[in-house]
Amino acid sequence: MKFIFFTFFLLLSFHGFTQKSNEIVVEWKESPASGSFRVTNGNLSSLKITEGQGKVKGNEFYFRSNKSGRVQLTLDGVELTKGSRSTVVTLDAPNTSNGSFSFFLRDVTAEYPIYLPDYGVVVLKADDPRSYAAVEKEILSRKLATKLQRLEAAPEETSFSSVAGRVRNMSVPTWLGISRDFRIFEVAECLPDAARGEANIITPRRSSSPLLLPETENNPVNYLYTVGRGIGVQDNISRRLEQGILPILHSTLTDDDIRYQSTTFVSLEKSALSAETPIGTDFLVADSYSGGHMFTEEQKNVLDARREKELNSEEETVLYFRSEATNTGTVPRYAWFKAPRPGTGWHHKNDYTFDAATGFSTYASGKVFCISRLNGEPLQNEEIAVLLQPNEKIVFEFLVPHSPVSEERATGLEKQSFQQRYDEAKKFWLGKLQQAAFIRLPEKRIEEMVQAGLLHLDLITFGKDPDSTLAPNIGVYSPIGTESAPIIQFYNSMGWQDVAKRSLTYFLDKQHDDGFIQNFGGYMVETGAALWTMGEYFRYTADKEWARQSAPKLLKSCDFLIAWRDRNKKEELRGRGYGMIEGKVADPEDHFHQFMLNGYAYLGVSRVAEILAAIGSDQADRIRKEAAAWKSDIRESFFNVMALSPVVPLGDGTWCPTAPPWTEAPGLRALYMKPEAFWSHGTVTVSDAMLGPLYLVFCEVLHVDEPAAKMLLNYNSELFYQGNAAFSQPYYSRHNWMQAKLGMTKPFLETYYSTFAALADRETYTFWEHLYKVSPHKTHEEGWFLMETRWMLYQEAGDTLSLFKTIPRDWMKDGETIELGGVQSYFGKLNVKATSHVNSGFIEASVESDASRKPDVVTIRLPHPEHKEPVNVEGGVYDRETETVTISPFTGKSTVVIQY
Numbered sequence: 001m002k003f004i005f006f007t008f009f010l011l012l013s014f015h016g017f018t019q020k021s022n023e024i025v026v027e028w029k030e031s032p033a034s035g036s037f038r039v040t041n042g043n044l045s046s047l048k049i050t051e052g053q054g055k056v057k058g059n060e061f062y063f064r065s066n067k068s069g070r071v072q073l074t075l076d077g078v079e080l081t082k083g084s085r086s087t088v089v090t091l092d093a094p095n096t097s098n099g100s101f102s103f104f105l106r107d108v109t110a111e112y113p114i115y116l117p118d119y120g121v122v123v124l125k126a127d128d129p130r131s132y133a134a135v136e137k138e139i140l141s142r143k144l145a146t147k148l149q150r151l152e153a154a155p156e157e158t159s160f161s162s163v164a165g166r167v168r169n170m171s172v173p174t175w176l177g178i179s180r181d182f183r184i185f186e187v188a189e190c191l192p193d194a195a196r197g198e199a200n201i202i203t204p205r206r207s208s209s210p211l212l213l214p215e216t217e218n219n220p221v222n223y224l225y226t227v228g229r230g231i232g233v234q235d236n237i238s239r240r241l242e243q244g245i246l247p248i249l250h251s252t253l254t255d256d257d258i259r260y261q262s263t264t265f266v267s268l269e270k271s272a273l274s275a276e277t278p279i280g281t282d283f284l285v286a287d288s289y290s291g292g293h294m295f296t297e298e299q300k301n302v303l304d305a306r307r308e309k310e311l312n313s314e315e316e317t318v319l320y321f322r323s324e325a326t327n328t329g330t331v332p333r334y335a336w337f338k339a340p341r342p343g344t345g346w347h348h349k350n351d352y353t354f355d356a357a358t359g360f361s362t363y364a365s366g367k368v369f370c371i372s373r374l375n376g377e378p379l380q381n382e383e384i385a386v387l388l389q390p391n392e393k394i395v396f397e398f399l400v401p402h403s404p405v406s407e408e409r410a411t412g413l414e415k416q417s418f419q420q421r422y423d424e425a426k427k428f429w430l431g432k433l434q435q436a437a438f439i440r441l442p443e444k445r446i447e448e449m450v451q452a453g454l455l456h457l458d459l460i461t462f463g464k465d466p467d468s469t470l471a472p473n474i475g476v477y478s479p480i481g482t483e484s485a486p487i488i489q490f491y492n493s494m495g496w497q498d499v500a501k502r503s504l505t506y507f508l509d510k511q512h513d514d515g516f517i518q519n520f521g522g523y524m525v526e527t528g529a530a531l532w533t534m535g536e537y538f539r540y541t542a543d544k545e546w547a548r549q550s551a552p553k554l555l556k557s558c559d560f561l562i563a564w565r566d567r568n569k570k571e572e573l574r575g576r577g578y579g580m581i582e583g584k585v586a587d588p589e590d591h592f593h594q595f596m597l598n599g600y601a602y603l604g605v606s607r608v609a610e611i612l613a614a615i616g617s618d619q620a621d622r623i624r625k626e627a628a629a630w631k632s633d634i635r636e637s638f639f640n641v642m643a644l645s646p647v648v649p650l651g652d653g654t655w656c657p658t659a660p661p662w663t664e665a666p667g668l669r670a671l672y673m674k675p676e677a678f679w680s681h682g683t684v685t686v687s688d689a690m691l692g693p694l695y696l697v698f699c700e701v702l703h704v705d706e707p708a709a710k711m712l713l714n715y716n717s718e719l720f721y722q723g724n725a726a727f728s729q730p731y732y733s734r735h736n737w738m739q740a741k742l743g744m745t746k747p748f749l750e751t752y753y754s755t756f757a758a759l760a761d762r763e764t765y766t767f768w769e770h771l772y773k774v775s776p777h778k779t780h781e782e783g784w785f786l787m788e789t790r791w792m793l794y795q796e797a798g799d800t801l802s803l804f805k806t807i808p809r810d811w812m813k814d815g816e817t818i819e820l821g822g823v824q825s826y827f828g829k830l831n832v833k834a835t836s837h838v839n840s841g842f843i844e845a846s847v848e849s850d851a852s853r854k855p856d857v858v859t860i861r862l863p864h865p866e867h868k869e870p871v872n873v874e875g876g877v878y879d880r881e882t883e884t885v886t887i888s889p890f891t892g893k894s895t896v897v898i899q900y
Contacts, residue, residue: 023126031069035093042078042087084675100643139653157749158810167758175777180280199226207289208476215363223340228255239763244448246429257329283471285310286462290478292521316401327388339372354382367404437823442816472503475778481526486783515560524583528601535607575640577663579633592662599699683727689720690732698734723754731784740791748806796826799856809863814839828853851892872899
């Protein structure tokens with residue numbers, strides 16, 4: 001019987017059920033005038049002041065002075081379980097700088113006391129006699145550090161190569177096309193981790209949708225081909241873009257003594273590919289073949305009228321392939337080739353024939369899907385071995401029309417010159433880059449990624465040139481107000497203002513009758529995000545003509561958001577979502593008063609108020625006041641729920657307040673205060689880190705310098721990042737922007753390099769969407785990488801332009817140059833050049849901007865690669881701590897020289 005009772009007692013204790021009361025103390029360095037305690041999943045049975053003068057009334061306390069004070073709490077009916085429903089104690093200390101906060105009762109220990117230096121408070125076991133000062137002294141003596149502090153103390157990440165060996169290395173299939181046209185070819189050349197087939201695979205797509213043909217029983221079309229003997233134990237293929245930047249794919253396969261050098265690109269069936277060639281797909285038709293698209297009934301009717309013409313083009317896009325095989329050995333060796341055939345494996349039995357007389361591969365319908373040749377003549381066999389003498393070369397080519405063509409058209413296509421089409425494609429893509437600003441960097445990989453990235457975005461921005469609406473797709477998905485934002489803003493940054501404007505027109509054209517902007521998967525965040533990007537366009541361009549034309553639609557969207565907000569002005573939502581809109585912001589079905597949703601909505605409305613004021617609209621003041629009131633309501637709810645969310649420990653021994661992703665949540669979702677199962681997208685951190693309250697800083701609801709913003713950064717960095725990068729879809733986290741704004745160079749560079757080194761193909765620079773290899777050619781991720789690079793090089797804040805705020809100091813080694821030619825900013829066009837001559841004792845830089853829109857102040861950070869301090873600075877005032885020269889007032893053109 002005693003054994004049974006003892007066992008039962010142990011079980012109760014394990015689950016947190018015990019008759020014994022639990023006592024803790026809270027001590028302040030400087031006491032608040034008043035406050036109160038409340039307990040969730042437990043009861044506060046008594047409260048008394050044990051140090052300091054004051055009184056207690058129920059769960060409330062009052063101190064007569066602001067000297068140190070200590071209260072003791074006795075609690076019963078508590079839960080100390082490790083899972084959900086554990087007891088939480090909340091201190092309400094309104095109208096005081098000490099702050100309100102909550103903590104798990106189970107977290108109170110002698111070894112790791114809850115120590116909140118920002119609030120000047122500690123929480124201890126009741127039998128712990130230590131004072132606040134004693135606890136602080138003991139914790140500081142441990143000389144611990146947070147993850148951010150350790151990054152600040154560690155050597156700086158200097159380049160891609162400094163992180164490449166310790167993050168994922170993920171190859172990505174390559175998308176090829178001709179820009180604007182939704183006929184895309186995906187090419188997977190025996191990627192080491194692709195797992196898509198037993199050879200090289202070509203997949204024709206219409207936007208992201210696989211091509212479906214009657215000849216393949218309306219199954220997705222794939223073509224298998226190979227050069228060489230097949231897949232062996234060696235990973236012996238390397239890939240690279242043309243000149244490192246153009247969407248023309250080069251690969252080299254070393255198969256023992258035979259070296260196969262292959263080139264793949266897309267051009268047209270008949271016409272020369274040039275800037276003058278009419279190309280493109282209607283944006284609505286392209287949208288309908290993109291993942292997640294949404295249409296109103298009216299848009300569906302317009303689409304139906306346009307689709308037939310777009311799907312029956314008189315000219316196909318064509319994938320051109322050439323492989324030059326060379327015997328590098330000293331004896332004759334065989335080279336092998338296999339012409340494309342339908343399917344992804346040997347077992348796929350599509351009905352087709354190969355004609356040795358013409359080199360045509362033809363479906364049973366009579367449509368030709370491939371034309372193959374060897375040394376300019378029809379390929380004699382679908383699979384062939386050719387004996388090459390030492391140093392002998394042979395050329396294998398094939399042409400694959402996006403959709404199969406008649407034999408007559410195939411005969412015309414067969415006459416096309418690979419070399420001519422290749423030269424045209426290079427000229428075409430280089431011409432696009434010549435119309436953009438240029439960025440020259442010491443790290444050539446990054447320089448190439450900037451240029452390649454711009455073309456990757458352009459490749460899947462669909463529409464009719466020269467002046468129609470464009471759909472800025474984000475990979476396999478339709479445009480989204482949030483995810484298309486970095487794409488459009490990078491177009492602006494690189495001087496493609498017309499492309500940016502036409503991409504914004506997509507969101508205005510697809511605006512619902514009530515002003516709602518929603519294009520994708522039920523996302524409810526697009527209206528605010530799209531308005532924000534329109535505001536950014538106006539900041540870049542000061543385009544008043546566009547603003548006046550667009551004003552009615554901008555106002556309609558603002559009024560839609562304001563009406564939505566008004567429906568949430570309910571007294572029962574005070575402090576927990578009053579005046580905040582509700583809905584989901586991404587794939588998870590979390591329909592709550594989310595901070596990300598409201599942050600973007602406030603930011604969009606605020607930007608529209610700017611636009612309206614600039615064009616003298618009588619609605620500007622109304623919209624501005626609505627935005628200000630919205631911001632105030634968001635802040636009220638944010639600080640209220642932040643006080644309710646339990647504090648968490650940081651690596652330096654301190655504890656940090658936290659905030660949930662929406663007002664309905666009791667705290668960080670990843671702490672499982674509720675018994676939920678919400679794993680999604682490869683992580684438990686989606687709600688808190690990727691879609692969480694850091695967006696309030698990015699969306700200007702919280703100022704980047706205020707304490708709450710820094711708390712958000714601290715606990716996110718501690719809990720939710722690896723290598724200072726977020727999990728799963730890391731470019732959704734906004735700590736990168738905050739670090740750049742604060743000039744946190746080492747943490748910023750850790751995030752910057754770790755993220756793109758893990759997520760982008762290291763040979764072709766194409767990005768995955770997720771770290772678990774979902775969704776290739778994801779231009780949302782690539783767009784944020786490009787914008788991060790822009791932030792590293794230049795940022796605006798009020799009347800100030802900041803240059804090179806977070807560049808690696810290795811970029812200022814002797815002989816290195818950073819040059820920005822014609823990049824666009826809030827201050828118009830910029831030309832900036834910095835060159836290091838540190839071996840001769842100086843670094844020099846020049847800055848020039850539009851005289852009519854110049855900033856009042858320019859700051860330029862020019863770090864010495866060996867941390868040397870200057871002996872003389874010309875052209876501005878030098879700050880040794882930040883290694884920054886301030887030019888004030890800036891006249892529109894200036895030169896800086898730092899001497900060492």
